[in-house]
Amino acid sequence: MDFSFTPEQLALRAELVKFARRELNEGLADRDRSHAFSREGWSRCAAMGILGLPFPKEYGGSDADVLTTLLAMEALGYGCRDSGLIFAMNAQMWAVQTPIWNFGTDEQKRRYLPRLCAGQSIGAHGMSEPDSGSDSSALATTATRRGDRWILKGTKTFVTNAPIADVFVVFATTDRSRGFMGLTGFVFEKGVKGLRIGNPIEKMGLRTSPMAELIFEDCELPSDALLGREGGGAEVFSSSMEWERGCLLASYLGAMEHQLETCVEYARTRRQFQRPIGKFQSVANKLVDMKVRLETSRLLLYRLAWLKTAGREAVTDAAIAKLYLSESWVQSCLDAIQVHGGYGYMSEFGFERDLRDSIAGRIYSGTSEIQRNIIATQLGL
Numbered sequence: 489m490d491f492s493f494t495p496e497q498l499a500l501r502a503e504l505v506k507f508a509r510r511e512l513n514e515g516l517a518d519r520d521r522s523h524a525f526s527r528e529g530w531s532r533c534a535a536m537g538i539l540g541l542p543f544p545k546e547y548g549g550s551d552a553d554v555l556t557t558l559l560a561m562e563a564l565g566y567g568c569r570d571s572g573l574i575f576a577m578n579a580q581m582w583a584v585q586t587p588i589w590n591f592g593t594d595e596q597k598r599r600y601l602p603r604l605c606a607g608q609s610i611g612a613h614g615m616s617e618p619d620s621g622s623d624s625s626a627l628a629t630t631a632t633r634r635g636d637r638w639i640l641k642g643t644k645t646f647v648t649n650a651p652i653a654d655v656f657v658v659f660a661t662t663d664r665s666r667g668f669m670g671l672t673g674f675v676f677e678k679g680v681k682g683l684r685i686g687n688p689i690e691k692m693g694l695r696t697s698p699m700a701e702l703i704f705e706d707c708e709l710p711s712d713a714l715l716g717r718e719g720g721g722a723e724v725f726s727s728s729m730e731w732e733r734g735c736l737l738a739s740y741l742g743a744m745e746h747q748l749e750t751c752v753e754y755a756r757t758r759r760q761f762q763r764p765i766g767k768f769q770s771v772a773n774k775l776v777d778m779k780v781r782l783e784t785s786r787l788l789l790y791r792l793a794w795l796k797t798a799g800r801e802a803v804t805d806a807a808i809a810k811l812y813l814s815e816s817w818v819q820s821c822l823d824a825i826q827v828h829g830g831y832g833y834m835s836e837f838g839f840e841r842d843l844r845d846s847i848a849g850r851i852y853s854g855t856s857e858i859q860r861n862i863i864a865t866q867l868g869l
């Protein structure tokens with residue numbers, strides 16, 4: 489395994505860090521307080537080519553390989569403090585664009601991908617329901633054929649980007665007797681008859697990424713809204729989760745690195761008892777543990793990229809990376825607050841926002857408990 493980067497990859501990383509610092513952070517504290525999404529930040533990221541990174545050039549992307557994509561998302565996580573904006577982009581890239589790219593017809597790719605890559609359209613992904621979260625075999629939303637149409641009935645909840653989305657990828661059951669294997673994916677645009685977007689849902693963190701319910705009241709979809717084959721939803725969903733679990737985490741790496749640097753600087757300069765607090769071993773050990781978690785996370789994620797590049801199956805590796813990185817990010821946020829003492833607790837310094845944002849990582853894209861179940865199954869338990 490060779491994880492060294494080319495000069496071009498390193499130049500891209502440096503450029504993106506500079507861009508993110510300059511263009512994405514202004515006004516963040518206010519946006520966080522008012523739950524406001526930055527459409528401007530979204531457009532700027534699109535103009536930098538972020539939304540199109542791994543997608544084919546013919547559909548508006550850049551054809552970047554997996555490692556370059558991870559590196560770019562890592563750079564964004566390092567330079568951009570608006571984790572909600574990054575999360576909203578990730579939600580679109582891995583759970584909307586990727587399934588269209590991998591399972592869509594040529595017509596669907598041509599219709600949706602260029603606009604999504606260019607930031608002109610925003611995508612949302614609806615799987616979770618009020619009574620079906622971790623257990624995706626229990627979906628209550630149904631899709632039935634009526635003439636040349638599909639009729640969707642049911643409610644999707646916790647849908648990131650729903651209040652601002654133009655394009656939706658949604659899963660419904662077409663054969664309840666087959667549970668998870670009876671799901672089917674659909675892709676369609678806002679404005680279809682019978683689709684209602686619920687009120688925005690307020691969250692503990694990631695407040696700059698909007699969220700709402702999708703309510704399907706005898707919602708009529710054209711026959712070409714089918715994504716993949718009828719009954720092929722499990723495959724579509726699982727493949728996008730593998731991408732999402734890997735790539736979503738890359739921005740955590742950058743964020744952890746940035747946070748560690750900030751903490752080291754503080755521990756060197758903040759003095760108590762006539763010496764820098766970093767000279768107290770119990771403070772230094774927190775920074776050491778942050779560093780060990782960061783480097784372990786990095787290895788897990790780069791190995792995952794290597795497996796994906798080699799076209800190898802990576803379900804367990806993605807679960808290990810998701811579990812370890814999301815838990816590490818929460819712990820690093822707690823350590824950063826502790827190292828900064830009272831200042832760490834005050835909103836002005838942003839550490840409490842990071843902590844609130846980080847906790848979502850234990851829940852979305854499969855909870856930590858579900859990742860452990862995946863790994864346990866692999867162990868034969």
Ligand SMILES: Cc1cc2nc3c(=O)[nH]c(=O)nc-3n(C[C@H](O)[C@H](O)[C@H](O)COP(=O)(O)OP(=O)(O)OC[C@H]3O[C@@H](n4cnc5c(N)ncnc54)[C@H](O)[C@@H]3O)c2cc1C
Nearest residue numbers: 613614615616621622646647648848851852853854855857
């Ligand atoms: C910020 C955020 C953004 C999200 N964005 C989206 C989105 O865009 N689209 C979308 O479809 N969904 C989205 N979700 C929903 C997310 O995928 C679900 O919250 C998640 O899958 C868990 O489902 P649940 O909330 O219903 O919890 P439940 O499944 O009810 O779980 C409750 C608790 O029980 C545990 N548990 C459940 N089953 C098991 C088991 N078998 N073994 C051990 N423990 C178990 C869970 O780990 C958890 O601790 C988002 C969630 C968050 C927090």
